[in-house]
Amino acid sequence: MAIKGIIFDMDGTLIDSRLDFDQMRVDLGLPVEAPILETIESYTGDRRLECERILRRHEQRGVQLATVFPGIPELVRHADALGLKMAIVTRNLHEFAVEMLKLLPVNFSPVIGREQGPIKPDPWALLHICQQWGIQPGEAIMAGDYRFDLEAGKNAGCPTLWFSQQRTPGKSDWHQLADYTISENSVGTDVLDQILRDHVN
Ligand SMILES: [Mg+2]
Structure with a gap:
């Protein structure tokens, strides 16, 4: 085809x-090598909201550095x-x-x-x-x-x-x-x- x-x-x-996935995991309190999105999705309530805020901050910085x-x-x-x-x-x-x-x-x-x-x-x-x-x-x-x-x-x-x-x-x-x-x-x-x-x- x-x-x-x-x-x-x-x-x-x-x-x-310039997304630093290792630093992201540290800031999010995730285990080394943990899949970031999937792990956050497994959380509920305040923990999840906090993680989404941290992730968004990293990604926002990425837009400026791209x-x-x-x-x-x-x-x-x-x-x-x-x-x-x-x-x-x-x-x-x-x-x-x-x-x-x-x-x-x-x-x-x-x-x-x-x-x-x-x-x-x-x-x-x-x-x-x-x-x-x-x-x-x-x-x-x-x-x-x-x-x-x-x-x-x-x-x-x-x-x-x-x-x-x-x-x-x-x-x-x-x-x-x-x-x-x-x-x-x-x-x-x-x-x-x-x-x-x-x-x-
Ligand atoms: Mg990629």
Whole structure:
């Protein structure tokens, strides 16, 4: 199936929001390695409200510090020029995502934040986007830097593209979920062209 669109994760993939997840866990009083959103969701009452306030403060700071990763403007312009649709599925809040995406030279539609439905690795948002675009999941690349992105892609039936950033394959137990990888040593536009060539029909 030919590729018609790309669904991007935002933080750590397109945008460096400088979110310090370890410091976040310390401020929230969460165990090391605890999944932040899922753990907060398991809380109730004042504890949960306090955690949501702390999380929001971190994310708000991220909006102010955000920068675009090298190579990303070129990549999304290339995708745009090829006529590919582009959307965002983020575990961040929709309002913060919309602010940060103003740093990029293309439009993403839709932008789905965590408050809008089941979060990754649930495939809900990806399937919702494909339905909105009128395409099959196999026609959309799911691109992201972390396990939830690749798991969501696999759960939806999308080809997956991993932005390895500083991580080394082999140090994670989920990198094998990546059908394609953009590493520090690869040119993103070349990798995208390769994916398109591999999915001509
Ligand atoms: Mg990410």
